Amino acid sequence: MVFTGGNTNDYAQFTAVMETTRVPRLGPGRPRVRPDHVLGDKGYSSTAIRAWLRRRGIGHTIPERADQAGNRHRGGSRVCRPPAFDKQVYKQRNVVERCFNRLKQWRGIATRYDKTAQSYEAAVTLAS
Template sequence: MGRGDLTDGEWGRLMPHLPKNAGKGGRWKCHRMVINGILFRLRTGVPWRDLPTRFGEWKTVHDRHRRWSADGTWEKTLRAVQADADAEGRIDWSVVSVDSTTCRAHKHAAGALRGVPRVPGRRRRPIQHRPDEALGRSRGGFTSKIHLAREGGLRPLAFVITPGQWGDAPRMIEVLDRIRVPRPSGGHPRTRLDHVCADRAYSSCRNRRYLRRRQIKHTIPEPANQRANRQRRGSAGGRPTGFDREVYRRRNEAERAINRLKSFRAVATRYDKRAYVFHGMVTVTAIWLWIHP
């Protein structure tokens, strides 16, 4: 077993939730060796072709990850290991924090102009991307943004990937709606939270109405401009928002969870051209954080 490979305990948590066959009577090669190759690439950020030979053919490792990213296998596995953790009482539902982080896109992910010759004295056309590839321009160049909801144990419950210039507040409801932890005994998965904590970037009437409608307590500071606007409107502005300083001190847990997520180089920097492949990389990282003791 090499450094960073799955231990016997981690493999025991992961193995029951992986596909048993490749469909149409085919059989997969050793899942453990292939997943160790995916983790190696995730940890180091090397090109797929440069994977060590101890993981087998690089194309087998790449195709397995790409296929499972496209058909939702990684998503199903993540929810399965979350369900196991919830059954064992390892999920801290007391405070769920929401935050976001920006990932710089490598030039291999950002692409380049092809078939458009450079004309002297004329500016090049800006690089255009499909709107569903989660690439956007910001001050740092091409970037993607990960909007994350984490539980008290610094492990991700759900996340959404968007272009880097997209705002935080409009994505909060989408992230919270993706929290669905199945119950091993059956029934509807758990989606309701006890308490939500976020910084002032997530303060909006729409988000607060959503949390009140679902009867979820929340601690979100009110920016000065929103407070002044509410006071200017008088009684029509509504009541002041509640704020629990003791709960807000735990907001740093969201930043610590992001630091754990971005300790993997293939997440801190986006090397994947397709958004669904990068989404799979982040999902594999989340799975490792749940099975890692």
Template sequence: MFLPLMAHLRVGRDTGRPRTRPEAVRADKAYSSRAIRGHLRSRGIKAAIPEPDDQKGHRKRGGSRGGRPVGLDAADYRNRNVIERRFCHTKQWRGLATRYDKHAVIYRAAVLIHAAISWITERGLYRTLQRLENSGFLISTQVEAHRTGASRKTFTVTDTGKRFLSEISGRLITLTETGPSRR
């Protein structure tokens, strides 16, 4: 399943042909096989895939002919949770969770629609937060999670932002069950 997926990989750019070779592949132990590692090595792709215990045992029993241990960048592998969260988010989307499509093409189309919707909404949120930060309404601080070391931004509303929100609160439109209404 992995090799056909890599064959269909196309990441668009601003100009030129789409990229077909990622810098690295992060995967769990289920994707640790000679075929997958050989394919990635032949294409010059870095593999952040841990080696399962049974493969370690087979390699060690081979002695000096068993081969080198697999190199694993632990810091890079830690970022795999971003992908896992995206899969979880996609699978929980109502448009996919309740689908029983007979054709893979239709299911794939639903996945692509969800990807486009989530990309647009997240990019829009990111740009809005960036604009608010640039205008002085928000202050962002970088915070690291104590267990995983993953970093994220937290935002705090500045005094200027609070004054602005209090000035415009009378002009905001709120959505109610009967429809939009003015405050």
């Protein structure tokens, strides 16, 4: 978890979140620092994020925003092809959305009564 101000967009914090991510192994050993695949919503749809994931060899399923598709279509043949998108894999994202929905049902988290980031992180951890 990475906590920021309420007005910070998802795009700006993507690399910070990915660098703190640890994927536990099934057997013994330290956790991996690189996931196999990332499922993101349209807030993470950018060429910079896609390039960052590609450089690290991480697969991704991120839908393209309508304005990006429109810009690509206006560019004609000189603009790159659309990013790959698998609808069947993206359907697994509902687990994440349901988790966010469950967290927001807790009034203290939804309205952020906690004054410090440390106590807010503790509340989110308890609710999780």
